[in-house]
Every structure is written in structure tokens, then in C-alpha cells.
Ligand SMILES: [Mg+2]
């Protein structure tokens with residue numbers, strides 16, 4: 001049976017925006033995130049993280065650290081009886097220095113490759129799905145994938161609203177205080 005998904009950005013939406021997470025100590029979960037993911041679990045939504053991690057291509061971090069961070073994220077959620085259905089990330093960047101990852105790809109947001117990867121892994125009810133993130137790029141990702149995008153005010157959100165959004169034709173379908181409020185708005189039936 002098809003299920004709707006909430007595609008959730010990572011840095012600035014799930015955890016504190018700290019620039020590159022180049023050490024596990026820089027991964028700090030935002031308040032309310034486990035409860036929010038649990039709410040999605042209970043309501044039958046797939047909770048899927050989609051994140052650009054160009055630090056890998058740039059040599060600021062590596063795959064091992066990415067997996068360490070995601071293991072910590074999943075452990076922190078599990079403690080609160082919440083779980084993600086998937087984590088999809090893009091390690092690439094065209095200007096990277098690590099040859100394996102230094103390239104144009106089709107998965108760096110706002111390109112839709114990560115959502116397509118998720119669609120191959122799950123039977124997703126796309127018309128009922130959303131992207132939630134703190135950058136206008138996340139809204140653009142949503143619209144390129146033909147779904148609705150919610151901008152949150154955590155992470156880069158406030159600055160994006162002030163400086164980037166006015167120059168964009170793209171409009172978020174909703175602006176929410178944080179991930180919890182975004183998910184509440186989704187569950188209210190929008
Ligand atoms: Mg972000």
C-alpha cells in the first residue's frame with residue numbers, strides 16, 4: 001500500500017546548523033525532533049531524511065563520519081520510540097577535492113535524485129508527500145519533485161526568509177516555526 005512521505009532535511013531542520021558537521025560533537029539534535037518523528041510514525045507517514053553532505057567531496061568529513069552521525073541520530077530517536085524509514089544523502093560536489101565524489105551528480109538538492117532513490121525503496125504516495133527544510137533549496141526540491149515544500153525557521157530558515165526568499169519566484173507552500181509545527185500543519189490535512 002502506498003504511503004505518503006515527509007522528506008526531511010537534516011542540518012538546520014533535525015539538528016543544529018553548525019556549518020559542516022566535521023566531528024560527531026557538532027551533531028546536536030533540535031528540541032522536539034524525536035516526538036515529531038514519532039508522530040509521523042504513528043500517523044502512517046514515511047519519515048525520510050534527504051541531505052546534502054558535500055563535506056565528503058570537499059574533504060571536511062568522510063563517509064565513516066556520515067554513518068557515525070546517522071547512527072547517533074537513529075539511536076537518539078530510538079530512545080524516544082521514534083524511527084526514520086530511510087536516510088538518503090548526497091556526498092558529491094562539483095568543486096570537491098576527493099576524486100571519488102568530486103563531480104556533478106543528480107542527487108545534490110535541489111536536484112531530485114535523493115527523492116527518486118527513496119521512491120525506488122518505498123511505495124510512496126507522492127501527491128500526499130512533503131519536503132520540510134530550512135533552505136529555499138529544499139522548497140525548490142519539493143517543487144521539482146511535484147510536491148509541496150515547507151520552510152522552517154530553524155537553522156538558516158530566518159535568514160533565508162529575509163535574504164533569499166524575496167529574490168526567488170519559488171514560494172514555500174507553508175512557513176513553520178520548526179519541524180514539529182511543519183508536521184502538525186501537514187497532519188491537519190493540508
Ligand atoms: Mg538544512
Ligand SMILES: [Zn+2]
Pocket residue numbers: 089090091092105106107108
Ligand atoms: Zn550527489
